[in-house]
Amino acid sequence: MEFGPPPSDDETRRMRARLAGLPCGIVALGAAGEVVDASARASAMLRMPLTVGTDFAEALSERFDMTEVLRPGDLARGIDVRVDETTLWLQAGPTSAAGAAGSVVAVSDVTSFAAALDERAMSLRFLLHDLRSPLNSISALTQLDATDSDAFERCGGMQQITQLAHYVLSLGEQFIFTSVAEHLHARDFKRFDLRVTVRQIISQLEVTALYCGVALQLWLSDSSPIWVSGMRNFVARAIQNVIDNAVRASPSGEAVTVSLRRADGFVEVLVNDRAGGLPGLTEGTRLTDFEGLGRKTATGFGLGLKLAVQIVDLHGGSLYAELNGFGGTLFVLRLPCLNPGAARSATASFVDADRALHEARRV
Structure with missing residues (x-):
C-alpha cells in the first residue's frame, strides 16, 4: 500500500494552529495507544506532559491516581476526570487519516454539565426525602383500613389519603416544572386558545368537585378564540x-365560579370561591406570595398555588388573590393576550358570575 508524502512543516504548523483554536484538547494516539501528537490545550487542560511515545492510558492512570490502568475500551466509551474544580470528559474515536490505525482523543471541559447533573441528583434526593413521609402515611392508613376500620376513619379515612396523594402529586409536578423550565426556549412556546383550555380543565375537575360536594360553574361566552402563547400543558x-385549591377548600354545598375577562392587553382567569378567605388575607389587600401557605398544614396546602405562580411568571403573567366580598377569595391569573380585543365579550361573563355568587350568598 502506498501513502502520500508526509506533511510539510508549514502544513504541520497550520494543522496545529487549527487544533489550538478548538474549544477542546486533542491527543492523537498510535495503534498501541502511544501519544503520537497532542495539542497544547490538551496538555494544559490535563495538566500533564504529553510526550510523544508515552503510553497515554498508563500516564492518565498515574496522573489521576486510578486504582487500575485504563483498558483499551475505556477511552472509547469515555471517562471523566477531575482537575481541581474542573471536570473533563475524555473520549476516543478512530482517526480519519487514510491508512492510520490509531485513534484521536478529545478532551472537553464539561464542568457546567457535571454541576447540573449533581444539582439534579441532589434535587432527586430531596424529592425522595419529601415523598417518604406522605407515602408512609398512605401505606399506614391502608393497612389500618384493613385491620381497624373505626381507627381508619378517626385518622381521616379516604379524605386523608386523598389529601396525601394530592400532596405527593404536587411535589412531583414541582420537580418536573423546575427541571423543564431551566431548559425552555422561545421556540418551545406555542399559540393556543385559552377558552378551549379552560373548558377542558373544568371538564376534568367535575369529578373532584362532585366528590367534594361543590358546584363548579364556568361562565364563558361563545366568542372568538382568546389566543395566548406558552407551554399549554404548564398553563x-x-x-x-x-x-x-378553591374546590377543595370550599365547604360542601358551596360553589366555585370560573370566568374570563380582558384587562390592559392581558386575559385574566378569575376563580371565585366562598371558602372563608386565605389565611392572612385582609380586606383591600392582595396576596401574591403563596410560599408560606404550603407550610401551614402537613398536606402542603398552597403548594399548588406556589407552582401556579412560577408557571405564570415564566409566561410573563401574574397570580394574586383578594377577598371577593362573598365570604371567600377571588384568584386572578393574568396572562399576556395575543388578541386582547377578542376577549371583550368575556368581561360580561365575569359580571354575570359576580352576580350569580351574590345571589347564591343571599339564598
Whole structure:
C-alpha cells in the first residue's frame, strides 16, 4: 500500500494552529495507544506532559491516581476526570487519516454539565426525602383500613389519603416544572386558545368537585378564540391548581365560579370561591406570595398555588388573590393576550358570575 508524502512543516504548523483554536484538547494516539501528537490545550487542560511515545492510558492512570490502568475500551466509551474544580470528559474515536490505525482523543471541559447533573441528583434526593413521609402515611392508613376500620376513619379515612396523594402529586409536578423550565426556549412556546383550555380543565375537575360536594360553574361566552402563547400543558396545570385549591377548600354545598375577562392587553382567569378567605388575607389587600401557605398544614396546602405562580411568571403573567366580598377569595391569573380585543365579550361573563355568587350568598 502506498501513502502520500508526509506533511510539510508549514502544513504541520497550520494543522496545529487549527487544533489550538478548538474549544477542546486533542491527543492523537498510535495503534498501541502511544501519544503520537497532542495539542497544547490538551496538555494544559490535563495538566500533564504529553510526550510523544508515552503510553497515554498508563500516564492518565498515574496522573489521576486510578486504582487500575485504563483498558483499551475505556477511552472509547469515555471517562471523566477531575482537575481541581474542573471536570473533563475524555473520549476516543478512530482517526480519519487514510491508512492510520490509531485513534484521536478529545478532551472537553464539561464542568457546567457535571454541576447540573449533581444539582439534579441532589434535587432527586430531596424529592425522595419529601415523598417518604406522605407515602408512609398512605401505606399506614391502608393497612389500618384493613385491620381497624373505626381507627381508619378517626385518622381521616379516604379524605386523608386523598389529601396525601394530592400532596405527593404536587411535589412531583414541582420537580418536573423546575427541571423543564431551566431548559425552555422561545421556540418551545406555542399559540393556543385559552377558552378551549379552560373548558377542558373544568371538564376534568367535575369529578373532584362532585366528590367534594361543590358546584363548579364556568361562565364563558361563545366568542372568538382568546389566543395566548406558552407551554399549554404548564398553563393548564397552573389554572387547574388554582381551581382545584378553591374546590377543595370550599365547604360542601358551596360553589366555585370560573370566568374570563380582558384587562390592559392581558386575559385574566378569575376563580371565585366562598371558602372563608386565605389565611392572612385582609380586606383591600392582595396576596401574591403563596410560599408560606404550603407550610401551614402537613398536606402542603398552597403548594399548588406556589407552582401556579412560577408557571405564570415564566409566561410573563401574574397570580394574586383578594377577598371577593362573598365570604371567600377571588384568584386572578393574568396572562399576556395575543388578541386582547377578542376577549371583550368575556368581561360580561365575569359580571354575570359576580352576580350569580351574590345571589347564591343571599339564598
